[in-house]
Amino acid sequence: MSTDQIDPKACAAIREDLSEFALRLVSGRRRAEMLEHLQTCSKCSAQLEEDVLVADALLALAPEIDPPLGFESRLAKRLGERSVSLRRRRIRLAAMAAAAAVAVLFGFGIGVIATGHTSGGPASQSANLTEARLVSGGRAIGYVYLASGSPAWMFMSVGDANWSGTVWCEVTSTSGNVATVGRFDLIQGHGAWGVPLKDSSSHVRSASLVDAAGVTLATARLTS
Amino acid sequence: MGRISTQSAGEVSDEALLGALADGDQQAVVAFVRRFQRRLFGLAVTLVGDSGIAEDIAQEAFLRIFRHASIYDERRGSVATWALTITRNLAIDSLRVRRAIPIPSEDRVFFELVSGYRLPEEAALVDEDARRARAALATLPLEQRRSVVLATMYGRTAAEIAELESIPLGTAKSRLRLGMARLRTNMTRLEVQ
Numbered sequence: 001m002s003t004d005q006i007d008p009k010a011c012a013a014i015r016e017d018l019s020e021f022a023l024r025l026v027s028g029r030r031r032a033e034m035l036e037h038l039q040t041c042s043k044c045s046a047q048l049e050e051d052v053l054v055a056d057a058l059l060a061l062a063p064e065i066d067p068p069l070g071f072e073s074r075l076a077k078r079l080g081e082r083s084v085s086l087r088r089r090r091i092r093l094a095a096m097a098a099a100a101a102v103a104v105l106f107g108f109g110i111g112v113i114a115t116g117h118t119s120g121g122p123a124s125q126s127a128n129l130t131e132a133r134l135v136s137g138g139r140a141i142g143y144v145y146l147a148s149g150s151p152a153w154m155f156m157s158v159g160d161a162n163w164s165g166t167v168w169c170e171v172t173s174t175s176g177n178v179a180t181v182g183r184f185d186l187i188q189g190h191g192a193w194g195v196p197l198k199d200s201s202s203h204v205r206s207a208s209l210v211d212a213a214g215v216t217l218a219t220a221r222l223t224s
Numbered sequence: 225m226g227r228i229s230t231q232s233a234g235e236v237s238d239e240a241l242l243g244a245l246a247d248g249d250q251q252a253v254v255a256f257v258r259r260f261q262r263r264l265f266g267l268a269v270t271l272v273g274d275s276g277i278a279e280d281i282a283q284e285a286f287l288r289i290f291r292h293a294s295i296y297d298e299r300r301g302s303v304a305t306w307a308l309t310i311t312r313n314l315a316i317d318s319l320r321v322r323r324a325i326p327i328p329s330e331d332r333v334f335f336e337l338v339s340g341y342r343l344p345e346e347a348a349l350v351d352e353d354a355r356r357a358r359a360a361l362a363t364l365p366l367e368q369r370r371s372v373v374l375a376t377m378y379g380r381t382a383a384e385i386a387e388l389e390s391i392p393l394g395t396a397k398s399r400l401r402l403g404m405a406r407l408r409t410n411m412t413r414l415e416v417q
Binding site for chain 1: 291
């Protein structure tokens with residue numbers, strides 16, 4: 001839907017809450033409703049951009065306060081722990097990438113190797129990869145990769161989400177059809193997953209993560 | 225870029241420091257933390273009102289900055305703004321879970337921002353971004369200024385502002401909306417000057 005087709009009353013209702021939205025003060029169903037509107041309304045999106053800029057500029061007013069004694073050493077300790085955890089994750093993702101490469105070369109099911117599910121399908125040897133950021137509230141929380149071929153494959157890697165638990169993946173086609181293509185679990189904001197697609201990868205306009213209540217948590221735009 | 229030495233760290237720009245950090249320069253990590261820890265902790269403690277939780281938030285913000293240093297996009301704002309935005313988002317998420325609301329009416333920062341008065345020990349600190357933001361804020365009518373400060377610096381929703389100020393929700397929403405709109409105009413004007 002273009003902005004011209006949007007009911008001005010809908011825009012007025014959205015703008016009532018736009019400043020709060022820019023400050024991340026809107027949550028739950030209302031946030032989902034606003035996200036849905038903002039995805040299709042360029043005027044409200046532009047207004048949001050401006051509110052975000054103002055909100056960010058006001059951050060310069062934050063007072064400077066000394067953190068408690070030992071702040072740096074405790075941070076260094078956490079940094080060390082995180083490095084180990086990140087190394088483990090990188091190894092896992094590297095293993096997934098290696099598995100995908102092996103599958104591409106030998107025609108094995110990537111789904112089996114990467115996710116433990118048995119919904120496999122051979123990957124194309126001439127896979128062409130499209131990459132898009134998975135964005136939640138203006139923040140990148142991971143990536144979606146679309147590999148063309150027969151069948152096409154979609155991979156999702158989430159590394160910085162604020163939620164845990166089961167999430168559903170919805171794909172919106174260029175014709176506007178929405179289909180749920182699977183689900184996976186996020187553990188402490190992290191998770192990775194892959195699935196073969198019925199349609200060609202060129203038919204995929206966007207991919208979204210949705211929670212159990214149907215609220216859109218994050219979206220990646222794969223074609224304009 | 226070359227490694228950051230302890231001696232040179234103070235002279236390096238925020239962007240160069242972040243670049244060195246993305247390259248895994250450990251000296252840059254130390255320099256970055258020392259440069260920003262007071263601001264990140266200051267914002268976090270202002271938002272959540274609890275020193276222990278604020279420390280946790282500031283540390284998590286640093287970890288995310290280190291992790292994402294390589295994808296920082298300077299077109300989206302300065303390094304300081306980026307770092308503070310990450311901190312604010314984490315603090316807001318924390319507030320959303322806890323929702324304990326210390327009333328900031330006696331808070332020194334709240335008093336300064338709303339009144340426009342600066343305590344002598346703070347007045348000497350000159351930061352161009354802060355000066356511009358403070359000047360833009362000072363142009364707002366008092367009611368709008370209070371609503372904007374409560375929402376931006378203390379993470380209060382319009383419903384909470386309505387409760388704090390004993391005003392209808394619609395009034396709180398319109399004060400915040402009009403205040404942000406006027407700030408947009410005034411900040412642009414101050415940038416031009």
